[in-house]
Amino acid sequence: MIFQPPRLVPIGGMRTPEGLPQAEARLELGPAVRVRFAPSPTGYPHVGNIRTALFNWLFARHGRGVFILRIEDTDVARKVEGAVEAIMAGLKWLGLDWDEGPFLQSQRLDIYEKHARWLVDNNHAYYCWCSPQRLEAMREEQVRRKQPPGYDRHCRDLSDKEKAERAASGVRPVVRFKTPLEGQMVFTDLIRGEVAFDNSTLDDFVMLKSDGYPTYHLANVVDDHLMRISHVMRADEWLSSTPRHKLMYQAFGWELPQFAHLPMILGPDRSKLSKRHGATSITEYQEQGYIPEAMFNFLALLGWSLDDKTELMSREQIIESFTIERISKTAAIFNREKLDWMNGAYLRQMSSGEYAARVLPFMEKHLPASAARPLDAAYLAKVIPLVQERARTLAEVPSLTDFFFGGDLVYETALLTSRTMDAAKAVEALKSAAAVLGPPENWNETKLEELLRAEAVRLNFSNRDYFGVLRVAVTGRTASPPLVPVMVVLGREQCLERVKSALRKLGVTA
């Protein structure tokens, strides 16, 4: 159901050889910018993958072009169940909408097979029957002799008789590309400039596997051409594959797209991002209470910048100013602390209504069972604004506010006392507070604040000490939003109850 072929019509004028499917385009003249995000569903999408998607999307939106989603599911063995769904969910979460696709390469096998056969028929590729064992032994030997590993081209020059024999053996061959033995592949990368590779360092790579599936190289090149991709924007790890791809474009007689290899995103240990680096999947960030606006902004700044100072930018502003020219060349380490800060900054600038709506799912899920479900929306609306500027992620909010919902507070009695406040003084302070909290007519913020401050002065307590014990008694903790507003939300009954409970902890029974 996820495969929705766009309405494509063939166009003329391409230099595709006869007998092959012709390139397609949405209209006679497609937009100049056509880019794609082409993940392989071998795992859940991490921030590096998503950053690549984001840059492609930004480039498309900036240039009023087309953003295509293509799933490169050509590795049957490594395919992970649910990965495609996770990829799409991640894109949707960040608001990266695609204009065409998702295309599934596994449903286009005949296309790649045709192209591979065309290359064989036209002497650009050949069948190879070498067994995995032979290849393995060959590699070991090469490593042992300190030679660069690579296919020894054993099947490249088989006689017709030998080919016929092997074909008759029933062993399913792979198709290998016939890499020129000499010469150089030079191409211009939009980010790195001119890059050159000697063909002699390239071996005859496999394009079509024996199971009939294409390798990345074949499927990627064929699809990029067929889908009329104008700019191939992908992670830096693909840079050294680009000469192979150019060779294929040349063999097919196709026009080369532009290339832009993005700097990698590294883990804290400076290595390629992987499962070992904690929350790698983008969906985990969502669960941890990061909001898409912040993630979008943060990711955009990982390898791209607007100028020397602007950090917080709207999605529109980023689209407007996004250019390849301003993408940096150097790999970046994913800095969680800065994301936390940025997420907090986005959370703080949100309207309280919007904020409450975003927090609600986290409250429903993480608040203790003592909070009756469904949660009281009106009560929540009073509680949540008290922590809006205090949380860096939405996931922190339940634990910051749980004392608003619990019945009995659980805390160490020692919290009620301090260096400047022994048990006797704590009792004195709490008793005086209880007297203030008693009369219902005292229950508004200004009055309570005024009276409590007066009590602190009268009993010769610092505000810090006086409000401190009261805070522990009422919230069960030493840090909280401003006490008086907290108490007003909590209500008279609850507060008195808790002050009494604190006094009991201190040995006061009356």
Place this chain on the structure above:
RNA sequence: GGCGCAUUCGUCUAGCGGCCUAGGACGCGUCCCUCUCAAGGACGAGAUCAGGGGUUCGAAUCCCCUAUGCGCUACCA
């Protein structure tokens, strides 16, 4: 090992020959505000621009070498 790419504060980055005694942000420290925690404000520490050679009147910026890091080197992507 071979090939390729990269190299500015701990981290993200600005810088594309003189505006740089290198700017911003996160984090960190101090102070202010303050009932605590945050938020906010002020100030500060932190980079001999990987090292060495050139080119130039002048280099973080251009060239070369070295070092280091990363990537690729699969019938993985």
